Amino acid sequence: MSEKFLSLEGVEKRFPIAGKDDYVAVTDVDLEIKENEIISIIGHSGCGKSTLLNMISGLDAQSEGAIILENKHIDGPGPERAVVFQNHSLLPWLTVYNNIEMAVKKVMPELDSKELRERVEKFISMVNLEHARDKLPDEISGGMKQRVGIARALSIKPKVLLMDEPFGALDSLTRANLQEHLMRIQQNVKNTVVIITHDIDEAVLLSDRVIMMTNGPDATIGEILEVNLDRPRNRVELQHDPEYIRCREAILSFLYEKFAKDDE
Amino acid sequence: MNKELLKRVFLPMVVLVLIIQVWIGIATTIEDFPTPGDTYVAAFGGVNSEGDEIIGVLSDPFYIENQDDKGLYWQVIESLKRVFAGFSLAILIGVPFGLMLGMSKTAQYAFDPFIQIFKPISPLAWLPLLLYIFQDINMTAISTIFVTSIWPIIINTALGVKSVSEDYMNVAKVLRFTPLEKILNIILPVSVPFIFTGMRLSLGIAWLVIVAAEMLTGGIGIGFWIWDEYNNLNYHNIIIGIILVGLIGYLLDLAMGMMANHFDYTKKGRA
Numbered sequence: 348m349s350e351k352f353l354s355l356e357g358v359e360k361r362f363p364i365a366g367k368d369d370y371v372a373v374t375d376v377d378l379e380i381k382e383n384e385i386i387s388i389i390g391h392s393g394c395g396k397s398t399l400l401n402m403i404s405g406l407d408a409q410s411e412g413a414i415i416l417e418n419k420h421i422d423g424p425g426p427e428r429a430v431v432f433q434n435h436s437l438l439p440w441l442t443v444y445n446n447i448e449m450a451v452k453k454v455m456p457e458l459d460s461k462e463l464r465e466r467v468e469k470f471i472s473m474v475n476l477e478h479a480r481d482k483l484p485d486e487i488s489g490g491m492k493q494r495v496g497i498a499r500a501l502s503i504k505p506k507v508l509l510m511d512e513p514f515g516a517l518d519s520l521t522r523a524n525l526q527e528h529l530m531r532i533q534q535n536v537k538n539t540v541v542i543i544t545h546d547i548d549e550a551v552l553l554s555d556r557v558i559m560m561t562n563g564p565d566a567t568i569g570e571i572l573e574v575n576l577d578r579p580r581n582r583v584e585l586q587h588d589p590e591y592i593r594c595r596e597a598i599l600s601f602l603y604e605k606f607a608k609d610d611e
Numbered sequence: 612m613n614k615e616l617l618k619r620v621f622l623p624m625v626v627l628v629l630i631i632q633v634w635i636g637i638a639t640t641i642e643d644f645p646t647p648g649d650t651y652v653a654a655f656g657g658v659n660s661e662g663d664e665i666i667g668v669l670s671d672p673f674y675i676e677n678q679d680d681k682g683l684y685w686q687v688i689e690s691l692k693r694v695f696a697g698f699s700l701a702i703l704i705g706v707p708f709g710l711m712l713g714m715s716k717t718a719q720y721a722f723d724p725f726i727q728i729f730k731p732i733s734p735l736a737w738l739p740l741l742l743y744i745f746q747d748i749n750m751t752a753i754s755t756i757f758v759t760s761i762w763p764i765i766i767n768t769a770l771g772v773k774s775v776s777e778d779y780m781n782v783a784k785v786l787r788f789t790p791l792e793k794i795l796n797i798i799l800p801v802s803v804p805f806i807f808t809g810m811r812l813s814l815g816i817a818w819l820v821i822v823a824a825e826m827l828t829g830g831i832g833i834g835f836w837i838w839d840e841y842n843n844l845n846y847h848n849i850i851i852g853i854i855l856v857g858l859i860g861y862l863l864d865l866a867m868g869m870m871a872n873h874f875d876y877t878k879k880g881r882a
Contacts, residue, residue: 424781436779
C-alpha cells in the first residue's frame with residue numbers, strides 16, 4: 348500500500364475573465380491522500396473547494412500543477428474517480444435499478460447478465476433501497492436519491508469516491524442518516540473518499556483528515572487537521588469526547604477567526 | 612353527470628348553435644350560399660330545400676366510378692399518404708440534423724441563419740419550383756410538405772438537446788460514454804418530449820400544406836376535391852370539405868399528442 352495514492356502537486360486553477368487578469372480560484376495546492384483515507388475539504392463558499400474536486404474528477408482541468416492517482420496523471424474524467432454530485436444527478440427516466448445498471452454495464456462490460464444483476468442488487472441493498480428498486484427518482488425522497496447516487500458511484504468500483512457537498516441539499520436529520528450510511532459502508536468496504544463540505548460536524552465525524560481552505564481568490568490549503576478518533580464512530584457519544592471537541596474547535600477557529608468571511 | 616362534464620358538453624353545444632346561426636345569417640345574405648340544412652343533405656343524403664333527392668358525398672365515400680371520380684374516402688387517403696410521406700421524411704432528416712445543431716455550436720452558427728430564412732417561406736412559394744424539379748404531382752406535394760414541415764422538428768430537437776442538464780453530461784463524462792452512448796442514453800431521452808412537440812407542429816403544418824398543394828397540383832386528394840367542387844359549383848361540398856379537413860387535422864393532432872405523452876418520461880409514473 349503506497350503512501351502516495353492520490354497526490355496533488357502545485358495545483359492551480361485560473362479562470363479567464365475578458366479584458367482583465369485571470370481569476371485565480373485556487374493556487375499552490377499540495378496534498379497527498381493515502382489509500383482508504385477519508386478526507387474532507389472544508390471552507391467558506393467561494394474558497395474553490397468544488398473547483399478542487401472538479402479537478403480531481405477531471406471534469407475541470409487544472410491550469411498548473413499535476414494530479415496523480417497511482418502514478419498516473421489525471422487527464423479528463425473517468426470511472427475510477429466516481430463522483431457523487433450534490434444534486435444526485437440520477438437520470439429521471441430510469442428506475443433506481445436502471446440508473447445503477449447503466450453505470451455498471453458501461454464500466455464492467457465483461458459481466459454476464461446474471462453477474463450484472465447481482466452486482467446492481469448488491470449495491471441497492473448496500474444502501475438499503477431494495478424496496479425502491481423499481482421506482483423512478485421522482486418517486487423517492489431526496490435522501491433516498493442521494494443514497495442511489497452513492498450506490499451508483501460505488502458500484503463501478505472506483506479507486507476514489509469524490510463527493511461534492513453530497514448532503515448539502517438535505518435536511519439535518521436526513522443528512523445524519525446518510526452520514527451513518529456512509530460510515531457503515533466504509534466499515535465494510537474500504538474506499539478512498541474525498542468529501543467537500545461546509546458542515547463542521549460532518550467533516551469531523553466522517554474524516555481521517557480535514558483540509559481547511561483559505562478564502563478565495565488565491566485560495567489554498569490553510570491547515571490540515573488529523574482527526575484521531577476510533578471507528579466506528581458514534582455521533583452521540585462523540586459530543587463529549589475531548590478529541591472531537593478539539594477538532595471542532597480547531598475548525599471553528601480557522602473558519603471564524605483566522606479566515607472569517609464578513610460578506611455572508 | 613358531474614358539473615364539469617356537463618359544462619364540457621353543454622358549452623360547446625351553445626357555441627355550435629351560435630356558429631350555425633351565423634352561418635344561416637351568411638346564407639341568407641349571400642345568394643346561392645349553402646344553408647346548414649342543405650349542406651347536411653349534401654353530406655349524408657336526403658331531400659334538399661328545393662325538393663331534390665340527393666345521395667350525400669359521405670353516404671358512399673368508398674365508390675370508384677373511374678380514375679378521375681373516386682369517393683371522399685379515397686381523396687382523404689391520398690392526401691394522408693402524401694402527408695405521411697413528407698412528414699416521415701422530415702422526421703428522418705430533421706431529427707438527426709436537429710441533434711447535430713444542438714450538440715455542435717459550430718453547426719448551429721453555420722446553419723441557424725438559413726433555418727431562420729427558410730422557416731417562414733410559404734409552401735405556395737416552394738410549389739412552382741418543386742413542380743418544375745419533379746414534374747410529378749405526388750413528388751411535388753411530398754417535397755413541399757417536407758420542406759415546410761421540417762423546420763419545427765429541427766428547431767425543437769436542437770432545443771431539446773440544449774436542455775440536457777450539465778449534471779447528466781457530467782455523469783456521461785465520468786462513465787466515459789462514447790458520443791453514440793451519450794446520444795442514446797442521455798440526449799435522446801431528454802429530447803424526446805421536445806422532438807414530439809416539433810413533430811406535432813410539423814404534422815399540423817403538413818396537413819395545412821397538403822390542401823393548398825393539391826389545389827395547385829390537381830389529380831386526387833382532399834385539397835383537389837375541394838377545388839374541383841368549386842369548379843363544379845357544388846358549394847355545399849366545399850363546406851363539407853372544410854369541416855372534414857378540420858376534423859381530420861384535429862384527430863391527427865390528438866393522435867400525436869397521445870403518442871407524445873406515451874414517450875415523455877416526465878409524464879410517466881405520475882399518471
